[in-house]
Amino acid sequence: MIDGYFSLYQTRSVNERKFSNFGKTEIGMQKTGFIPAIPDFTLTPRIDQVGAEERASRFTKRSIKKESKVNGLKLVLNMIDLTTLEGKDTEGKVKQLCYKAMHLHDALPGLPTVAAVCVYPTMVRTAKKALLDSGIKVASVATAFPSGQASKEVKIKDTKYAVDNGADEVDMVISRGKFHAGEYNYVYDEIAEIKEACGEARLKVILETSDLITFDKIRRASDIAMYAGADFIKTATGKVQPPSSMPVALIMLEAIRDFYYKTGRMVGMKPAGGISKAKAALHYLVMVKEVLGEAWLNNHWFRFGASSLANDVLMQIMKEKTGVYQCASYFSVD
Amino acid sequence: MPATKKKNVKKSNTIKLKFDTSWNYAPAPESKSAATIKKQYDLFINGEWVKPLSHKYFDTSDPANEEKLSEVAEANAADVDRAVKAARNAYEKVWKKMPAKERAKYIFRIARMVQERARELAIIESMDGGKPIRESRDFDIPTAANHFFYYAGWADKLDYAFPNRNTNPLGVAGQIIPWNFPLLMAAWKIAPALATGNTVVLKPAETTPLTALKLAEIIQESGLPEGVVNIVSGGGATGAAIVNHPDINKIAFTGSTEVGKLIQKSIAGTNKKITLELGGKAANIIFEDAPIDQAVEGVINGVYFNQGHVCCAGSRLYIQESVAPELIRKLRDRIETLIVGDPLDKNTDIGAINSKQQLDTIRRYLKIGKEEGYEMYESSCPLPAKGYWCRPTIFTDVAQSARIAQEEIFGPVLAILTFRTDDEVIQKANNTPYGLSAGVWTDKGSKIFNLTKRMRAGVIWANTFNKFDPSSPFGGYKESGFGREGGLHGLLPYVNLSH
């Protein structure tokens, strides 16, 4: 096993803080107190794009039928972070979204709820209240979402605001500009400090892969985020095109797997943006199953960030149940 | 310091991912009803189905359930003679006189008709040979059609293929193909032969004759002049009758090195041109700076594609020592996710071993490997009760001198060896009588070219493996044979050049 290269980070206080947080805060996390060696991020594994895409397309060849399809679709519903992230969001809109989160399709009993609703920090309080004791988590984007172009102080304040208002989860964006400039220390420290600001809340780190462009950089950013303390790594904000893709998610899942083997610590995964069809969601499930296996096939470790996926999944479940193809008019949009 | 804090954590190598998940794939079998298999097939000679003069038929069965699929005529020497006469007649009277552009259009037409009947052909290929439907559907059948399409276009452009020379067809080509890619091999053989103006007598493999016979149906439907392509099923004796027929001008054989040598001996003293595409024991070399996860996938595709029944399979894996433990762990995880079973199930990754005989061969090597003392690891997937099956298997810490590292097993069995330096691995990789293919994985461009240049093999895959294309020449060095199939270079074995 290669433990990578030790860096000066070992002696930095920020790391001590960060890693001491690991052991005591997380559900399901291995409570070890172990500080993994920080690798030299310029030496992260190389990715061959063509090979990665071939592998990703292989998952899409899996044929998911019958009970396996229904079970998979229900699992997908339960993994959704039902999302509204618009400049025109209002309390009214968020309340409706929360109701939908709890009542996906009452005509069809026995459905799970979604995992969380995902909103801007200003909407956290509203969402928290609306969801009551449904068990559905409230996730808040933070850190000057979606560009991340703000000072670290502002980002920390943004995060604390969300957490103070009751956010169970924080979806931060990394500083892509700093990343491209090669300032990996900055990116790392920022994530670590946001993690600290999160307190008990779980931190999802959005890489915004479409800004990173190459698979090598996506892998590198994944590693930085995980070593800096991310509870989840997440593909995209949904605000930049092209959206999340299977190969990109594969690179990140493989990074999670390698990190797990190296440190014993599980990190969650959240693809977001562009996943609007049930079939695509099932392909992602196939990928999780075959890359990470059983332990990640639940909403504690895997999420879909999506706004319109749920209804397509519902239509497919209904089709399996009734045997007839469905129409969108029969499923509530919000 | 990390070293002192490690005591609280489980050692990394005891951490294990669990792939036997609660969410599983339901069976997704392709429907057999989309394919028609006749109860009996005769010989396809001179554009017609004719009863064999041998009066004999043999069974062809589904290796996944050992059930008979059909019975197929067994051509004897007299049948072969009839086919050769038909081919000669078609050559002299029709095919060599036909304008090249017309010849091209027939081949294009065959390509299209293969595409139209792709689903049926895929199903039959998987039933007769045991390969997963995913492969026959996504690889074998489309690539076969593409081969016809590619070579069709060459027919009237041969002047551009050989500068300063005229091309002349050879006459009648006798072609003998193996059981691992039945239809694809038929296409590899027939397409360039027809494009260059030759006529054909082709013998499909004894265990997998059906798709070649379906191709005969297509050829009949296409209106190709009678006798241009003749398909005679049979076993070794039929093949020998083709090889030894005095009126054949060209022998093209794909199969084992052992039989290839026999054929090379048999044609001694004749003027027959010969192409041999024989066995291999490809080295697949992974350096520490490789794109590891893609390399893992390359290894998987390299040795488990088509149950390992691939002459260019990457069956000798050389891993640089510094990354060997990580890579082996990843390979073990990966083979846990390979699904072995019903070839017609769309989720099957590894189908049935082609025949009882081949399964026995593979098992013999597994026994040898264990006896030689190498650590064997096979996946834990369940196997069906009936049929011929073999789990994906890895041997680690294998020595260069081990039989499992030297001999072609032709099954889903990988021998893993380690190395330290570039020179060492180049020497070890070339340390084999074979020379069909090789693979190299590294992120460093100049190293790739060093390796690809120094590997003594006909096809080198760098940062990929087991890729094929009609435009890409394929064939071996050394005991892996001679002559190329595919691409511009695949035309040469079927022409004489003159000023």
Next chain:
Amino acid sequence: MEKEIKKSSLSVSENGIEKKISPKRLEVLKTYKIYIGGQFPRTESGRYYVAVNAAGKQLANVCLSSRKDFRDAVVSARNAFAGWSERAAFNRGQILYRMAEMLEGRKIQFTDELMQQDVPKAKAEKEVNLAIDRLIYYAGWCDKYQQVFSAVNPVATSHFNFSVPEPTGVVSIIAPQEDGLLGLISVVAPVIAGGNTCIVLASGSKPLCAVTFAEVINSSDVPGGVVNILTGKVSELSSWFVSHMDVNATIYCEKDSTVQKMMQDKAALNVKRVIFYDKINWNTDEGQSPYLIMDTQEIKTTWHPIEHIAGSGGGY
């Protein structure tokens, strides 16, 4: 074996005119040895045969090479292969050109030897000229046949895919019996131009030029072992030439169908490439062609993925 020399019958020719040796000075005779690994050993067997002309005149005692000489030559050729095949093609061209230069400078000697072996003067001169020009021809091809016979293949996937010729390895050659110099050069030049190394059995009846040509090779920067020249009998050596497991290809230039059949049969031992040049007239342009280079080439196809970030997509 001591060489018996009757002084009175000795004559040398100069520009085709025979003249008696002056009794004042004893002519120094050349010992015709074989050429292995850049050295001029005698045959390990100690055997010889007498080369005679049509009139029965003894020309020289020539090594009757054995299978062990051949074996040693294969070792030299194999050792030389890596270095020669990996040389820059341009450099191989320079060396072949150098061979031509050396040959040009020794035209008279070669013409003389051919004439001793019954070739009329005009024909001998023509043969030497053609031999020089043939070396020049192949010197020029050394860095060009790859371009003519390579291909970039437009595969459908996102890969760069190209096919190039590479030398097949060690080639054993039984040279044409008729044209002692031109025949030898015509078969050796394309083989070494293409980066192979070879062992060539010279014409049994006209061996003198072959041995002298070894001297040209030796003084032309051709690394030892690239060309190994044996003299001897086809009937003794041909089966060894084609059965050796470390020889990749065999070239045979005569029409003897028994030998041809034997060769094809034995070649199967290691799937050797067997090439017959039994219809080529080496005295014409038909005797030279890049296709002859290609006869001892393999085609290697290499694949590599092409990243298609930022929308390039596909191959070539």
